Amino acid sequence: MARGTFRGGSHPYDGKELSKDKPTTVLLPKGELVYPVSQHIGAPAKIIVEKGEHVLVGQKLAEAGGFVSACVVSSVSGTVKAIEPRLMVNGTMAESVVVENDGAYETVPGFGEKRDVTKLSKEDIRNYVKEAGIVGMGGAGFPTHVKLTPKNEDEIDYVIVNAAECEPYLTSDYRMMLEETEHLIGGLKIILQLFDHAQGVIAVEDNKPEAIAKLTALTEKEERISVRPLKTKYPQGAERMLIYAVTGRQINSSMLPADAGCIVNNVDSVISIYLAVAESTPLIRRIITVTGDAVADPRNFVVRTGTQYSELLEAAGGFREEPEKIISGGPMMGQALYSLEVPVTKTSSALLALKKDEVAAFAPGACIHCGRCIAACPGQVVPQKLYPAVMRSDYETFEKLNGMECCECGSCTFVCPAKLPLTQAFKQARKSVLDSRRKK
Amino acid sequence: MKALYHVSASPHVRSNTTTAGIMRDVVIALTPACLFGIWQFGFRAFLVLLVSVATCVASEYLFYRVVKRQKGSYECSAVVTGLLLGMNLPASVPLWMPVIGGVFAIIVVKELYGGLGQNFMNPALAGRCFLLVCFASRMASFTVEKGSGVFLNGAAAVDGISSATPLALIKEGAEYSLSDMFFGFTGGVIGETSTLMILIGAAYMVVRGVISLRIPLAYLGSFAVFMLLFGGHGADASYLAAQLCGGGLMLGAFFMATDYVTSPVTPVGRIVFGICLGVLTGIFRVFGSGAEGVSYAIIFCNLLVPLIEKITMPRAFGKGGKQYVRK
Numbered sequence: 001m002a003r004g005t006f007r008g009g010s011h012p013y014d015g016k017e018l019s020k021d022k023p024t025t026v027l028l029p030k031g032e033l034v035y036p037v038s039q040h041i042g043a044p045a046k047i048i049v050e051k052g053e054h055v056l057v058g059q060k061l062a063e064a065g066g067f068v069s070a071c072v073v074s075s076v077s078g079t080v081k082a083i084e085p086r087l088m089v090n091g092t093m094a095e096s097v098v099v100e101n102d103g104a105y106e107t108v109p110g111f112g113e114k115r116d117v118t119k120l121s122k123e124d125i126r127n128y129v130k131e132a133g134i135v136g137m138g139g140a141g142f143p144t145h146v147k148l149t150p151k152n153e154d155e156i157d158y159v160i161v162n163a164a165e166c167e168p169y170l171t172s173d174y175r176m177m178l179e180e181t182e183h184l185i186g187g188l189k190i191i192l193q194l195f196d197h198a199q200g201v202i203a204v205e206d207n208k209p210e211a212i213a214k215l216t217a218l219t220e221k222e223e224r225i226s227v228r229p230l231k232t233k234y235p236q237g238a239e240r241m242l243i244y245a246v247t248g249r250q251i252n253s254s255m256l257p258a259d260a261g262c263i264v265n266n267v268d269s270v271i272s273i274y275l276a277v278a279e280s281t282p283l284i285r286r287i288i289t290v291t292g293d294a295v296a297d298p299r300n301f302v303v304r305t306g307t308q309y310s311e312l313l314e315a316a317g318g319f320r321e322e323p324e325k326i327i328s329g330g331p332m333m334g335q336a337l338y339s340l341e342v343p344v345t346k347t348s349s350a351l352l353a354l355k356k357d358e359v360a361a362f363a364p365g366a367c368i369h370c371g372r373c374i375a376a377c378p379g380q381v382v383p384q385k386l387y388p389a390v391m392r393s394d395y396e397t398f399e400k401l402n403g404m405e406c407c408e409c410g411s412c413t414f415v416c417p418a419k420l421p422l423t424q425a426f427k428q429a430r431k432s433v434l435d436s437r438r439k440k
Numbered sequence: 441m442k443a444l445y446h447v448s449a450s451p452h453v454r455s456n457t458t459t460a461g462i463m464r465d466v467v468i469a470l471t472p473a474c475l476f477g478i479w480q481f482g483f484r485a486f487l488v489l490l491v492s493v494a495t496c497v498a499s500e501y502l503f504y505r506v507v508k509r510q511k512g513s514y515e516c517s518a519v520v521t522g523l524l525l526g527m528n529l530p531a532s533v534p535l536w537m538p539v540i541g542g543v544f545a546i547i548v549v550k551e552l553y554g555g556l557g558q559n560f561m562n563p564a565l566a567g568r569c570f571l572l573v574c575f576a577s578r579m580a581s582f583t584v585e586k587g588s589g590v591f592l593n594g595a596a597a598v599d600g601i602s603s604a605t606p607l608a609l610i611k612e613g614a615e616y617s618l619s620d621m622f623f624g625f626t627g628g629v630i631g632e633t634s635t636l637m638i639l640i641g642a643a644y645m646v647v648r649g650v651i652s653l654r655i656p657l658a659y660l661g662s663f664a665v666f667m668l669l670f671g672g673h674g675a676d677a678s679y680l681a682a683q684l685c686g687g688g689l690m691l692g693a694f695f696m697a698t699d700y701v702t703s704p705v706t707p708v709g710r711i712v713f714g715i716c717l718g719v720l721t722g723i724f725r726v727f728g729s730g731a732e733g734v735s736y737a738i739i740f741c742n743l744l745v746p747l748i749e750k751i752t753m754p755r756a757f758g759k760g761g762k763q764y765v766r767k
Contacts (some may be wrong), residue, residue, distance in 0.1 A: 007757075012453050091447075168453070240758060252758030325446045336447040357446040358454045365459050365515060366557040371705040372457070379757045384705050385749075402756035412450030417457045418557075424449040 005231035008378040010411040011116055012234055012332060014207070015169040018298040019291045024175050026302045027315050029101055033306030034086050035061050036094040037071050040141040042068030047097060048163055053080045055377030058108040058282055061097045064130070070143040070346075071133040075284035075304035076097055077106040089328040089335050089342050090237060096343070098307065100382030109187050109389035114278045117186075122194050125277055133283045133346070138162055138237065138266035139333065141347040147265070148194055150258035156195040156262040160246055161188055161202040161270050163211070164230055164237030167330030172287035173267040175213040175300045177204070180271050181218055185225065186338065187274030191263065192224055198263070200225040207232040220332050234332060235409040239264050241378050249410050253379075253405045290316040294323035294353040310340040312351050323353040324360070332410040362419040373412035375421060381404045383412040383422045390425040393438075398429050455650075459556075463516035465650045469641035470523050470695065476637045477630035480615045481531035482488035482594030491535050492526030493519055493577065495542030503551045517556050521545055526697060528688065528735070529571070530582045531594070541567035561742045562702045565692075565735050574733070575698025582627040595625075607686040607731035610679070616676055621685040628687070635685040642694035655703060656693040658714025659721075660684060666722030689721065692734035702742040708751035709745075716741045716748075 037045040045062035049055060055074045062072040074097075081100040085093035117125075130145035141361060150156060161184065165173040177184060186334060188200045202219070204212050206229045219225045229246050230236050244250055249260040257264050265273070268287060275281040284305055291298035296317030303312065309328070313319070327334040328342070329349055373383035381402045390398040398404075406426045413423040450713045478486045496518040504510075525541050545567030550559045572579045582605060606616045606626045620626050624634025632638075664680055673679040684690070697703060697717055704713050717737050724733025 010455070012451075012455070120654075128615050244757075250758040252756065255758065282607070324444065325452060327450075327452055329450075329451040334449045334450055334452065335451070336445070336452065338445050338447050354452070357448075357452070359448050359452060360446055362454055366555065368459055368462075368517075368557050368700045369703070370462070370700045371707070374705055374707065374754070380754045381756050382706065382753060385753075401753070402759065405756040405759065408450075413451050414453060415455050415457065417455075417459045417462055418626070419454055419458070423451060435753060 003229050003231045004203065005233060005328050006236070006241040006244050006378055008376050008380065008411065009233040009235060009241075010376045010414050012168050012414055015291065016171050016174070016207070018293075019300055020171040020174055022171075022299045024287060024300045024302050027307070027312065028305050029076060029307040030102070030311055031308060032081060033074075033078075033099045033101055033304065034075055034096045034308070035074065035099065035306045036086065036088060036096040036343065036345060037062050037065075037072060039072065039345040039347060040070045040092050040135040040143050042066060042070070042143060042146075044095070045072050047083060047095070047098060049080050050432055051083055051296060052381070053079050054078070055080060055099060056106050056108045057284065058111040060133075061099075064143075068143055068146050070096070070135050070145075071131065073133050073282040073284055073343070075306055076101040077104050078102040087339060089337065089345070089348070091335075091338070098184055106173045110280055115278055115280065116218050117190055117193070117278050120193070120277065123161070125190060125194060128277045128280075129273055131282065132272065134269060134272045134276060135283075135346050136266060137268040137272070137286070137347055137349070138239075139329065139347055139349065141143060144265065144269055146193065147263060150263070152258060152261075153195060153374050154197060155261050156198045156258065156263055158247055158263070159188065159191050159195060159198045159200045160242060160262055160264045161200070161267060162237055162239070162242055162264050163202055163204040163208075163267045164242060165267075166205060166232070166234045166237040167332055167334075167349075168234070169291050169352050170289050170330050171291070172289045172300055172349055174211055175210050176267050176271055176287055178214060181214050182362060183268060183271045185215070185218055185222070186278060187270035187272070188225060189222075190273055190277050191265065191270065195263065198224075201228050201246050203228045203230055203242055204225070205230050205232045205236055233291060233388070233409070235378060238407050238409055239377060240407065253407070265272060279440075283346060286344055286346065288312060288344060288348055289350040291350065292323065292327075292353040292355075294321050294355045296320040305344055305346060307344045308340070309337070309342050309344065309351055312344070313353070319353060324357040325354045327354070328353040332414070333408065364420050365418040367418050367420060370417060372415040372417065376411040376415045378409060378411065379407055381405050383426070386429075387422050387425055390429040392403075395429060395433050399433060403429060404433060442686060459515040459517070461547050462650055463520050465645060465648050466520050466695070467516065467523060469645045469650070470520075470527065470631070470635040472640045473631045473634060473691065474523065474527060476624055477527065477531070479508050480595045480624065480633060481630060485531040487535060487592065488529055488531055488533060488538055488630060489523065489526035492529070492538035493522030495539045496522030496525065499543050499546040500551065503547055509555075515556065518546060521550070521563045521567075524631075525567045527691065528564060528568040528629050530579065530629050532581055533578055537571055537578065540574075541571045544570045559701060560727050560745070561739050562696050562699050565696055565739050569735055569739055582629075586701065589703050591647045605687065605731065606682065607725070610682055610686065611731045616682055618681055618685070621682055633690045634721075635690050638690040638694060645694070646704055651694070651698045652710070654707065654710040655714045655717075658711045659693045659697055659717045660689070662715040662718025663689070663721050664718075666719055667726070670720045670722060670726055672726070683725070687725075687732050688734040692738055693717075697738050697741075704743060704748045706749055706752040706754060708754070709748045712748050713741060713745065716744060
């Protein structure tokens with residue numbers, strides 16, 4: 001089948017060779033674990049434990065705080081040490097449950113019990129997903145049980161597994177595809193149980209031929225599942241670009257994938273669905289790539305949620321050289337960190353340490369109208385015209401020129417020869433526009 | 441661990457394409473045509489180019505000193521302007537002319553409007569047109585002094601190449617040699633004579649991703665169609681080829697119409713821009729009094745750019761058109 005793709009995009013250095021052939025290793029936490037109540041889009045979860053309480057692996061620490069919300073589950077056994085605001089990856093302080101690990105990993109009753117998924121009703125499946133606290137692990141953190149409950153259940157034609165992993169340096173999804181292939185396919189089958197008319201598609205960028213080969217071999221006999229290779233280009237894994245590449249359907253920023261008959265889930269979300277539904281294991285771990293040219297031994301870890309980033313770095317041998325910049329996530333959309341004392345959350349994917357900060361190396365200059373940003377924009381907007389509008393705080397023009405269609409992928413900023421902070425300006429403008437809309 | 445790390449909003453990586461790098465590539469791409477011009481018209485041509493580049497760089501520097509504006513890293517754009525201006529002058533002009541042209545191009549056309557990225561007309565061409573209007577006879581004189589050495593007086597003088605430009609000859613109905621026009625053994629301004637050298641430079645820019653072929657192809661294509669329809673020579677292939685190779689068309693289409701700042705940024709806009717250029721150049725050449733038309737066509741179309749951009753804004757992904765709607 002032809003490789004799916006989209007218009008625009010860019011080709012940043014992908015750095016995946018640093019860690020792609022390193023099998024995952026399990027990393028057990030040493031110190032305290034921090035569980036923020038907001039690891040997802042939507043209402044914060046409500047804390048249901050008290051300070052001093054003894055908790056078990058798999059025990060809920062906080063209950064979903066609304067329909068669009070997700071519960072938070074303890075990944076260790078131990079004592080609740082504190083309930084207080086803690087520093088997050090994005091630099092803000094967020095209310096968190098802090099658990100002192102007793103190292104026993106004592107589990108709640110029924111934890112890990114196998115279930116016969118074929119006998120489960122749709123309601124059961126959605127409920128298990130909800131109780132497991134699963135959210136979209138590609139980065140946005142949209143509660144998965146909400147995603148799996150669209151208004152138009154019968155109109156869903158495609159269940160797409162987002163296995164593009166287009167973000168440079170990240171190899172966690174790739175390792176999962178190779179190491180937990182059966183779980184991934186099992187998870188997809190469970191989702192397909194919810195949507196009777198849907199086809200399952202595992203969409204993988206073609207820079208992962210081993211993953212494509214293994215997935216293809218294992219899904220050969222599955223009538224409802226196919227593997228779709230995609231052209232390697234950033235941001236292929238952006239939801240709207242992915243849907244277009246797989247189905248040819250276009251949705252704009254105000255539509256949901258379900259409006260185009262699609263349900264899109266990230267690799268690790270699908271595996272987590274399998275673990276939650278078939279093996280009674282809530283979301284208590286993440287696969288994290290610790291990488292970058294400043295890291296001594298770049299690797300992939302299976303990490304309990306709540307673990308401090310500093311422990312990850314230590315397990316990867318620390319720094320080979322002092323980095324200028326540390327990033328949670330990939331270089332295109334990740335968050336720069338000023339402290340490693342932040343917890344791994346449900347949406348963490350990588351810890352990247354770079355020797356050189358390219359942003360500081362280039363001073364922004366004047367726009368020369370070269371048009372590279374327009375050619376690179378997957379949303380087909382015109383960054384070159386949006387930027388001056390944002391600079392003069394003209395948000396009306398920003399909206400008129402479809403500024404709200406920006407997916408903040410960073411492609412325009414990456415290609416800009418004048419090194420202008422385009423995406424950064426658009427992020428700020430989009431936030432301002434959304435805020436003023438909310439006020440109305 | 442270090443006390444302070446860099447913190448900034450994503451993305452955290454940048455491509456290695458810089459404005460200075462792009463300008464350097466343009467200078468490299470202009471080199472074959474310049475060298476050919478110097479070989480052909482002699483040391484005099486070299487002097488014109490040198491004075492032109494030096495004037496542009498110096499006027500930019502002085503302007504920044506006078507208005508006390510800080511300039512970031514030097515991006516070589518004045519070198520490109522100077523080179524293009526010099527290439528658009530006959531080798532026989534007195535040396536004060538590139539000085540006037542350079543000052544006009546940089547100070548009036550570029551810096552007074554806000555500097556790099558803000559000018560609405562191609563500075564080099566505006567400088568040339570300013571000189572054309574002020575000193576018409578000197579700008580139209582392509583006489584190369586007869587001498588003996590290639591070094592001092594250029595191959596044109598040695599070989600006794602006619603001083604009239606091929607386009608003027610065509611307009612008068614005189615004979616012209618197509619191969620001479622392609623290789624560049626004709627009269628003309630320093631940088632426009634050799635189609636071959638210009639194409640070599642253009643190919644370099646395309647390979648390096650500096651320009652796309654939208655504007656040049658739309659320009660040359662629409663010009664060819666216009667000449668077929670209104671040129672008065674029907675489907676005469678050699679006449680058409682002579683019109684394409686003659687005058688400043690090749691230099692203009694690949695190096696001046698493609699100037700980022702003064703051409704549309706939108707992909708469709710670039711094609712529209714090219715078509716406007718082709719038609720205007722055709723009108724100027726066929727119905728105008730002079731044989732040339734490229735310079736005026738380009739600076740006139742520069743003025744249309746904001747309008748062209750306005751009507752050719754791309755449709756955002758998923759908005760209107762092919763947007764998916766459930767049955």
